[in-house]
Amino acid sequence: MSANHDGANLLEVRGLTKIFGTLTACDHIDLNIAKGEIHALLGENGAGKSTLVKMLFGSLEPNSGEIFWNGQAVRITSPGAAKKLGIGMVFQHFSLFEALTAAENIALSLDDGSPISSIAAKARALSYSYGLPLDPDSLVGDLSVGERQRIEIIRCLLQTPQLIILDEPTSVLTPQEADKLFETLERLRAEGKSILYISHRLEEVKRICDRATVLRHGKVVGHCNPREETAASLARMMVGNEVQAVVRAPVEGIETAQPLLEIRNLSRKPATPFSIPLKAISLNVRAGEVIGIAGVAGNGQGEFFESVSGEVSQQDATSVRIRGKDAGGLTITGRRLLGAAFVPEERLGHGAAPRMKLSENLLLSRHATDGKAFVGTGGMVKSGAVYAASQRIIEAMDVRKSAPDPEAAALSGGNLQKFIVGRELDRRPSVMVVNQPTWGVDAGAAAHIRQALIELSRSGSAVLVISQDLDELFEISDAIAVMHNGELSKPMPIAEATFEKVGLLMGGAEPGHAEHTLETA
Amino acid sequence: MMRLELVKRPQRSALFSALSPFIAFALTIIAGAIMFALLGVNPLTAFRIYFVEPVSQVWQLHELAIKAAPLILIAVGLSVCYKANIWNIGAEGQFIFGAIFGSAIPVLFPQFEGPLVLPLMLLLGMVGGAAYAAIPAFLKTRFNTNEILTSLMLVYVAQLFLDWLVRGPWRDPQGHGFPQTIQFGDSAVLPELMPDAGRANWGFVFALVAAVLIWIMMGRMLKGFEVRVLGSSPRAGRFAGFGLSRMVFFAFLLSGALAGLAGISEVSGAIGQLQPVISPGYGFTAIIVAFLGRLNPLGIIAAGLVLALTYLGGEAVQSALGISDKVARVFQGMLLFFVLGCDTLIHYRIRLIGLALTKPEGAAKLEAAPKLKEAR
Numbered sequence: 001m002s003a004n005h006d007g008a009n010l011l012e013v014r015g016l017t018k019i020f021g022t023l024t025a026c027d028h029i030d031l032n033i034a035k036g037e038i039h040a041l042l043g044e045n046g047a048g049k050s051t052l053v054k055m056l057f058g059s060l061e062p063n064s065g066e067i068f069w070n071g072q073a074v075r076i077t078s079p080g081a082a083k084k085l086g087i088g089m090v091f092q093h094f095s096l097f098e099a100l101t102a103a104e105n106i107a108l109s110l111d112d113g114s115p116i117s118s119i120a121a122k123a124r125a126l127s128y129s130y131g132l133p134l135d136p137d138s139l140v141g142d143l144s145v146g147e148r149q150r151i152e153i154i155r156c157l158l159q160t161p162q163l164i165i166l167d168e169p170t171s172v173l174t175p176q177e178a179d180k181l182f183e184t185l186e187r188l189r190a191e192g193k194s195i196l197y198i199s200h201r202l203e204e205v206k207r208i209c210d211r212a213t214v215l216r217h218g219k220v221v222g223h224c225n226p227r228e229e230t231a232a233s234l235a236r237m238m239v240g241n242e243v244q245a246v247v248r249a250p251v252e253g254i255e256t257a258q259p260l261l262e263i264r265n266l267s268r269k270p271a272t273p274f275s276i277p278l279k280a281i282s283l284n285v286r287a288g289e290v291i292g293i294a295g296v297a298g299n300g301q302g303e304f305f306e307s308v309s310g311e312v313s314q315q316d317a318t319s320v321r322i323r324g325k326d327a328g329g330l331t332i333t334g335r336r337l338l339g340a341a342f343v344p345e346e347r348l349g350h351g352a353a354p355r356m357k358l359s360e361n362l363l364l365s366r367h368a369t370d371g372k373a374f375v376g377t378g379g380m381v382k383s384g385a386v387y388a389a390s391q392r393i394i395e396a397m398d399v400r401k402s403a404p405d406p407e408a409a410a411l412s413g414g415n416l417q418k419f420i421v422g423r424e425l426d427r428r429p430s431v432m433v434v435n436q437p438t439w440g441v442d443a444g445a446a447a448h449i450r451q452a453l454i455e456l457s458r459s460g461s462a463v464l465v466i467s468q469d470l471d472e473l474f475e476i477s478d479a480i481a482v483m484h485n486g487e488l489s490k491p492m493p494i495a496e497a498t499f500e501k502v503g504l505l506m507g508g509a510e511p512g513h514a515e516h517t518l519e520t521a
Numbered sequence: 522m523m524r525l526e527l528v529k530r531p532q533r534s535a536l537f538s539a540l541s542p543f544i545a546f547a548l549t550i551i552a553g554a555i556m557f558a559l560l561g562v563n564p565l566t567a568f569r570i571y572f573v574e575p576v577s578q579v580w581q582l583h584e585l586a587i588k589a590a591p592l593i594l595i596a597v598g599l600s601v602c603y604k605a606n607i608w609n610i611g612a613e614g615q616f617i618f619g620a621i622f623g624s625a626i627p628v629l630f631p632q633f634e635g636p637l638v639l640p641l642m643l644l645l646g647m648v649g650g651a652a653y654a655a656i657p658a659f660l661k662t663r664f665n666t667n668e669i670l671t672s673l674m675l676v677y678v679a680q681l682f683l684d685w686l687v688r689g690p691w692r693d694p695q696g697h698g699f700p701q702t703i704q705f706g707d708s709a710v711l712p713e714l715m716p717d718a719g720r721a722n723w724g725f726v727f728a729l730v731a732a733v734l735i736w737i738m739m740g741r742m743l744k745g746f747e748v749r750v751l752g753s754s755p756r757a758g759r760f761a762g763f764g765l766s767r768m769v770f771f772a773f774l775l776s777g778a779l780a781g782l783a784g785i786s787e788v789s790g791a792i793g794q795l796q797p798v799i800s801p802g803y804g805f806t807a808i809i810v811a812f813l814g815r816l817n818p819l820g821i822i823a824a825g826l827v828l829a830l831t832y833l834g835g836e837a838v839q840s841a842l843g844i845s846d847k848v849a850r851v852f853q854g855m856l857l858f859f860v861l862g863c864d865t866l867i868h869y870r871i872r873l874i875g876l877a878l879t880k881p882e883g884a885a886k887l888e889a890a891p892k893l894k895e896a897r
Binding site: 020331332336342344350351352354355375378381 | 531532741743744746750754757758760761762764
């Protein structure tokens with residue numbers, strides 16, 4: 001790449017390097033962003049995208065390398081300095097106070113002492129002019145994730161940035177909300193603003209981005225025009241080799257199969273002011289099938305998982321039935337003993353104890369179900385047997401690690417997830433409930449996990465997958481239900497399901513008369 | 522503007538984690554030398570009297586064991602609590618209630634004699650300590666109160682209750698009005714291990730056995746695993762099916778029972794009757810012992826001996842140099858301060874905010890050599 005090729009670069013990065021201990025997270029990164037372009041930053045999880053962006057936004061300091069802003073060498077030492085230059089950022093995980101209004105949240109970050117009312121007025125005007133309708137007086141706690149993202153975007157736009165960095169913005173949006181966002185981005189581009197768009201979703205990158213920089217293992221592996229590439233060629237650049245496609249054989253005679261997991265009228269009051277109540281959820285998962293639950297994050301999936309797993313048990317024993325037995329009143333251990341297995345969304349701190357070895361983390365979920373094998377007389381742990389079993393899982397799932405039995409926190413997200421899923425598969429559970437099976441997992445590992453879930457179902461188990469990733473659900477599910485605001489739609493057989501239909505349900509449209517319910521703001 | 526900030530280190534140094542108690546001890550010695558110098562005493566003389574002379578004869582080692590026994594017993598119980606992230610600060614009160622419960626037999630039934638007396642007293646002592654510890658456990662699980670406050674405040678209740686007992690209903694009628702109970706009968710006294718050599722009693726053996734048993738439980742048993750999981754990541758513990766409320770009771774009852782055992786052992790072994798004050802703060806000092814021993818029962822045995830020496834040394838400098846025996850408290854406080862300080866600096870480094878922290882260009886190049894094997 002020749003630097004300064006047309007003199008119109010807003011941002012130029014040369015040789016930017018960041019080292020954490022022995023890991024070179026970013027290795028001599030070069031990046032040019034022209035004025036008025038949407039530039040994609042592509043890469044798998046762990047490729048160094050977040051580290052690079054954090055250096056551009058001043059929250060990390062590079063070990064070496066240069067940053068030029070409008071041709072001037074600059075040092076960005078803090079987010080405040082980045083804002084002053086004209087760099088704005090919309091994070092993947094929002095930093096909003098739920099108990100405050102949208103306008104109050106914006107005022108907190110502006111920090112210029114102007115009265116809330118004037119900020120609210122400005123925010124309202126700006127939001128409508130960009131087609132992102134937002135009521136500045138509403139409490140953040142009451143807003144959907146898509147609306148919260150709008151607050152973040154408006155907050156960023158109020159500072160009139162020239163470069164806007166968006167980190168995985170569509171991961172929390174319905175397809176329809178994502179369309180809205182793309183319109184806004186195109187509008188911003190037309191005004192001459194530049195956008196750095198971070199994503200691993202290839203289709204949307206092809207759709208809206210003018211140029212792309214692809215990172216792999218902390219290095220730039222290519223610059224390209226995404227419109228001239230195919231999704232497959234982009235994926236190859238990202239991953240470095242072909243990703244094996246997941247194979248899903250059709251199931252036969254599913255109507256007559258035994259339901260192994262039955263959920264009947266499951267309701268739950270919100271545990272905190274900002275958690276979602278569950279409203280009369282009913283669902284059957286039969287032997288041999290994979291049912292997917294789609295939905296925008298924060299619509300009750302976490303609460304639903306806790307209730308089904310038994311981390312929170314129910315008053316009504318019949319609300320959850322496992323292999324024909326009432327399980328609503330049982331603890332998670334009781335449900336596991338009935339043959340169920342669970343994989344929660346959070347890996348570190350929920351599915352695994354970060355500072356414990358993998359073998360100890362195997363014991364975590366299997367000390368009761370494999371009591372005979374793992375625990376001897378008097379409650380003594382048979383550490384040899386536990387270690388051997390953990391090595392068996394590590395081998396079966398191809399978990400890559402640096403030591404024979406490392407701490408869970410020492411593994412990359414994808415490898416730890418493979419271990420956690422493998423830990424449950426190793427039991428051959430008859431019911432498997434997984435929340436976000438491949439969240440933050442690289443493409444190769446994700447394909448491995450998805451294939452394993454399909455195979456488990458085909459061997460006669462009932463598999464329930466909760467996911468925000470629609471591509472994933474369409475890949476592995478035999479039917480898809482949608483969770484919205486604590487309610488669950490009827491499962492839609494995969495042959496009838498489309499992104500369009502599922503997307504409408506995710507946005508809150510009622511099944512059957514979807515087209516009438518799109519409200520006008 | 523300049524301020525200090527603690528930044529988490531990516532890796533803990535295993536070497537410094539192991540060295541930390543020794544570094545803390547060395548820093549305590551340095552600070553202690555400054556203190557003695559300010560008091561107008563030659564630090565070398567003072568250290569000889571404080572740390573060496575109290576353990577230079579066999580009978581003195583027995584005294585050391587007498588002081589170390591309650592510290593070790595209490596501290597191994599506390600280590601289980603702290604590993605479970607449950608903060609029992611009230612061992613002193615549980616110690617006192619163990620002593621009161623166990624003493625009920627020799628005080629109320631002085632005619633009851635025989636080989637059954639002592640085991641019953643010890644058992645009652647454990648029950649008393651556990652029952653008293655159950656109060657903060659119940660308050661925490663039922664009303665979500667802070668166990669640090671409730672267990673600490675119950676210490677003062679226990680101290681005043683003991684004071685009232687020995688001045689009132691349990692006072693020795695033939696005791697010339699002194700606030701104390703009758704002397705325990707022979708079968709209610711904890712025997713000495715080697716009566717010819719010194720006064721050390723079976724309490725020290727109890728302490729060693731308890732430390733080894735708890736060490737096995739924490740390292741080898743499912744129960745210890747449960748303690749460690751719930752303490753380090755409670756949500757993973759809930760996912761494992763371990764109940765946090767059950768753990769709160771388990772940890773409090775276990776540490777309460779051990780503190781109670783320490784209490785009754787002290788009263789029936791070293792003192793021989795109940796008095797208004799039966800502990801020079803063992804329950805609080807044991808907190809230091811637990812941390813100095815890195816919450817490891819075997820480390821706690823060593824730490825218990827060190828802290829016992831600070832008590833003996835305090836008495837020694839008082840009689841030899843005329844310095845207040847409060848220096849023992851100062852030493853204990855400094856030890857805890859430096860241990861916690863070292864532990865913090867093992868996990869965090871200090872950053873000065875407001876001063877530019879720029880690396881010279883060359884430094885980056887030197888660090889750039891190791892290449893990553895796998896992306897994070």
